[in-house]
Amino acid sequence: MVFRGLALLALVMGPGLVAAQERGPVTNLPLPRYVSLKASEANVRRGPSLTHRIDWVFKHRGMPLRVTAEYGHWRRVQDGDGAGGWVHYTLLSGARTALVRAQMLDMRARPHADSMVVARLEQGVVARLEECGQTWCAVSADGYHGWTPKSALWGVGPDETLE
Structure with missing residues (x-):
């Protein structure tokens, strides 16, 4: 239909x-x-x-x-x-990217809030999505790789996972 x-x-x-x-x-x-x-x-x-x-x-x-x-x-x-x-x-x-929505977003070494910060991304930065679980996404931007909370990104659905 x-x-x-x-x-x-x-x-x-x-x-x-x-x-x-x-x-x-x-x-x-x-x-x-x-x-x-x-x-x-x-x-x-x-x-x-x-x-x-x-x-x-x-x-x-x-x-x-x-x-x-x-x-x-x-x-x-x-x-x-x-x-x-x-x-x-x-x-x-079809390449997946995401837009940083937070004022300043910490990119972490692991998908955990206590993990070491490897970079900070400003609002409006476009990052490449590499992987997303339920609450964290692996992203890369300007040669840096790390994890950010999915809720701080636009370009991935709240229930979507990527491998």
Whole structure:
């Protein structure tokens, strides 16, 4: 069954428990999902075609974005502030990144609050996601590698894990 161009896939989670997982009609990948900006510049359009007006331009390679819809070669995306529009799929990458939301975020040697601080990341830094558990994510930024609380990042779902 298709609703507004999005297919619903019912996933059986156990005896009698069912959760609806939206899937993109083009890629069959989950919606919403996180991606990153592959290009150094990407026109963000009002609709899914070259004839639609450009509302603004994303200008930060690697910026995490959340895909909320698909239409042909176009993906509707949102940034960490909720601003969004349609971009061509060739401008996006499956490489996972995250945006630091905390004023100053300690990157730690291990996924524990008492672990040694290896670097401090300022708000707005884009870090590469390497792994995420329930509460901590392994990230890298500017040659530093370490662990940060997942709750201080935008670009990974609260219940999402990455290996």
